[in-house]
Amino acid sequence: MHVMLRTQILAVLALFPLAVRAAGPWPDKPVKLVVPFAAGGPVDIAARILAESLGAQLGKPVIVDNRGGAGGNVGAEAVAKAASDGYTLLLALDSILAVNPLLYGKMSFDMNADLTPVGQVANLTSVLVVNAKLPIKTVPELIAWSKTHRMTFGSGGNGTAGHLHGERLKADYQLDWEHVPYRGNGPAVQDLVAGNIDLIVSLIPSVLPHIQSDRLRALGVTSNHEVPQLPGLQPLSKLGFENFEGVSWLALLGPRDLAPEAMAALQKALPVALRQAELGQRFQKVALEPAWASGAAVKARMNDDAARWKRLLAGRTISMD
Numbered sequence: 329m330h331v332m333l334r335t336q337i338l339a340v341l342a343l344f345p346l347a348v349r350a351a352g353p354w355p356d357k358p359v360k361l362v363v364p365f366a367a368g369g370p371v372d373i374a375a376r377i378l379a380e381s382l383g384a385q386l387g388k389p390v391i392v393d394n395r396g397g398a399g400g401n402v403g404a405e406a407v408a409k410a411a412s413d414g415y416t417l418l419l420a421l422d423s424i425l426a427v428n429p430l431l432y433g434k435m436s437f438d439m440n441a442d443l444t445p446v447g448q449v450a451n452l453t454s455v456l457v458v459n460a461k462l463p464i465k466t467v468p469e470l471i472a473w474s475k476t477h478r479m480t481f482g483s484g485g486n487g488t489a490g491h492l493h494g495e496r497l498k499a500d501y502q503l504d505w506e507h508v509p510y511r512g513n514g515p516a517v518q519d520l521v522a523g524n525i526d527l528i529v530s531l532i533p534s535v536l537p538h539i540q541s542d543r544l545r546a547l548g549v550t551s552n553h554e555v556p557q558l559p560g561l562q563p564l565s566k567l568g569f570e571n572f573e574g575v576s577w578l579a580l581l582g583p584r585d586l587a588p589e590a591m592a593a594l595q596k597a598l599p600v601a602l603r604q605a606e607l608g609q610r611f612q613k614v615a616l617e618p619a620w621a622s623g624a625a626v627k628a629r630m631n632d633d634a635a636r637w638k639r640l641l642a643g644r645t646i647s648m649d
Contacts, residue, residue, distance in 0.1 A: 353589065353593065354414060354587070354589040354590050354593050355386055355387075355388045355414065355415065355590070355593065356388070357388060357415065358388055358389040358390070358391050358415075359383070359386065359388060359389070359390045359391070359414070359415050359416075359417060360390075360391050360393050360415060360416045360417065361375055361378070361379055361382075361390050361391065361392050361393065361417050361418075361419055362393050362394075362395055362403045362406055362407050362416065362417065362418050362419070363375045363392055363393065363394045363395070363396075363403065363419055364395055364396060364397075364400035364401070364402060364403025364404055364418065364419075364420060364424060365394065365396045365400060365403070365484055365485070365511070365512035365513060365514070366394055366396040366510075366511050366512025366513075366514050366515055367394050367512070367514060368512070368513075368514025368515075368517075368518075368534065369484055369512045369513035369514040369517075369531075369533075369534050370452060370513055370530075370531035370532070370533035370534045370614070370616075371419060371420075371421055371513075371531075371578065372392070372394060372512070372514065373533045373534065373614055373616075374419065374449065374450055374452075374533070374578055374611070374614075374616055375392045375419045376392055377607060377610045377611060377614075377616075378390075378419065378449060378580075378601065378607070379391070379392050380607075381601040381602075381604050381606070381607040382597060382598060382601040384601070385597035385598075385600050385601045386593065386594075386597050394512075396485070396511040396512045397485070397511055398432070398485065398486070399423070399424065399428055399431075399432070399484075399485035399486045399487035399488050399491070399509075400420065400421065400423070400424035400428065400485060400487070400488065401424070401428055401432060401435065403418060403420075404418060404420060404424055404425075404428075404437075404439065404443065405435075405436060405437050407443065407581065407582070407583055408437040408438075408439075408442035408443055408583060408584065409437065409442075409583070410583045411583065412582070412583045412584065412585045412586055412587055413587050413590065414582055414586055414587050414589075414590025414591070414593075414594065415590075416582070416583065417446070417580060417581065417582050417594075418443065418580070418581045418582070419449065419578060419579075419580055420443075420578065420579055420581055421488065421489065421576055421577075421578060422489070422576050422577045422578075422579070422629070422630075422633055423487055423488050423489045423492065423576065424439075424487075424488075425439055425443075425579065425581075425630045425633075425634075426630050426633035426634040426637055427487050427492060427633075427634070427637050428487045429634065430634065430637060430638055430641060431486065431487045431641075432486075432487065439630075440627075440630065440631075441584065442583070442584045443581045443582070443583065443584065444581060444582045444583065444584060444585070444586040444591070444623065445579055445580075445581050445623040445624075445626035445627050445630070446579075446580040446581060446582055446586075446591065446594045446595060446598060446623050446626075447579065447580055447594075447595060447598045447599065447620060447621060447622055447623055447625075447626060448577060448578070448579050448580075448619050448620060448621035448625065448626050448629075449577075449578040449579060449580055449598070449602065449618070449619070449620075450577065450578045450602075450611065450616045450617055450618055450619050451575055451576070451577050451578075451616075451617040451619045452531045452532065452533070452575065452576045452577065452578065452615070452616060452617070453531075453532055453549050453550055453551040453555050453575055453576075453615060454489060454490065454493060454529050454530055454531050454532065454549070454550040454574060454575075454576065455529070455530060455532050455535060455539075455546050455547075455548070455549050455550070455558065455561070456470075456527065456528075456529050456546070456547045456548050456549075456550070456564060457520070457527065457528055457529075457530060457535050457538075457539065457544045457545060457546050457547065458470065458526060458527040458544070458545050458547065459520055459521070459523050459525075459526060459527070459543075459544065459545075460542055460543055460544055460545045461523060462526060462545075464545070464547075465545065465547075466547065466567070466568075467547050467548055467564065467567040467568035467569060468567075468568050470527075470547060471501060471503070471568060474501075474503040474504055474505065475503075475504075477504070478504045478505075478506065479503070479504065479505050479506070479526040479527060480505065480506045480507075480508050480525040480526050480527075481494040481498075481505045481506070481507060481508070481525065481526065481527045481528055481529070482507075482508045482509075482510060482516035482517075482519060482520055482525040482527075482528045483507065483508075483509055483510065483513075483516060483528065483529075484509075484510060484511075484512050484513035484514075484516055484530075485509050485510060485511060485512065486509045488513075489529075489531070489574060489576045490513065490516070490528060490529045490530055490531070491507060491509065492574075492637075493529040493550065493572075493574055494507060494527075494528075494529050495507065496572070496640075497529070497569060497572065500569075500572075501569070505527075508525050513530055513531065513534045514534055516528055516530070517530060517534050517535055517538065517544075520535075520538075520544065521538055521543050521544065529550065531576060531615075532549075532555065532557060532558070532614070532615035533614035533615055533616060536557060536558075536614060536615060539558070546558060546561055547564070547567070548561060548562055548563060548564035548566075548567045548569070549561055549562070549563055549564065550563070550564060550572070550573060550574040550575065551563060551573065551574075551575050552565060552573050555615055556612070556615075557612075557613075557614075557615040558615075577619065577629070579626045580594070580598060581626075582594070591623075595622070595623065598620065599620040602618040602619075602620050603618075603620075
């Protein structure tokens with residue numbers, strides 16, 4: 329009887345590798361894509377377009393989960409502390425990865441150590457816009473108006489690109505601007521359209537419809553060249569804000585020690601998803617430029633940008649209110 333029982337146990341144990349193999353390749357359930365800002369902003373727009381294309385390549389749905397707050401830190405922390413199985417991912421702006429660690433105090437996670445870059449997704453240009461009801465149509469007029477009027481500039485949160493661009497312009501040109509942070513770019517743009525704030529340096533996707541409907545007035549772009557979505561609009565560096573330039577980028581990341589099977593599947597699927605004609609067309613409509621780069625390249629860019637921002641922020645007083 330003892331021998332028979334042992335034989336039965338061994339037979340059951342022998343079935344376990346087959347059961348594991350029968351579970352199939354990663355993923356075998358929906359994947360959650362955390363957007364660290366409120367719905368309606370440029371990262372959210374990019375995530376919803378990417379989710380469809382990436383989900384088609386993975387063979388499972390990719391579900392967008394908005395978790396705004398603390399300039400993107402709330403969403404980033406949620407992914408950093410998630411299981412490493414790859415079913416919780418982060419779509420992050422460069423400012424979250426490279427700037428937040430410089431501006432925020434002690435954080436409950438390490439942006440570099442606790443997140444695993446999968447790959448770059450896109451490049452994004454910003455645009456300086458004002459409420460169309462203001463008597464401001466050019467950068468020189470904005471500078472002149474700011475000398476005699478206290479103005480408010482919104483952003484998607486402390487430490488975001490819009491916040492830093494605004495603070496840089498404010499300091500470099502002695503402008504009397506008060507920063508108003510929001511839990512994402514979407515709410516900031518809504519308040520700008522409503523006239524509750526005066527201006528914003530925003531990533532193009534969330535303000536483009538309002539520019540086209542003449543509710544917001546675009547004064548210039550942050551890149552060193554024109555963008556197709558805003559033909560004729562010149563770079564700010566050529567319009568009165570000399571030497572001003574700033575292009576943002578988006579990356580896909582997972583938790584620390586991301587499961588090898590998840591990393592392999594994502595690094596195979598992501599570049600294919602970004603090459604899809606439909607994604608490219610939808611990205612272009614909202615001024616997003618697909619831009620694949622490996623996880624290693626993203627890590628290097630995070631470090632390079634952090635060093636650059638550290639130099640630029642040295643000696644500056646940045647309001648985190």
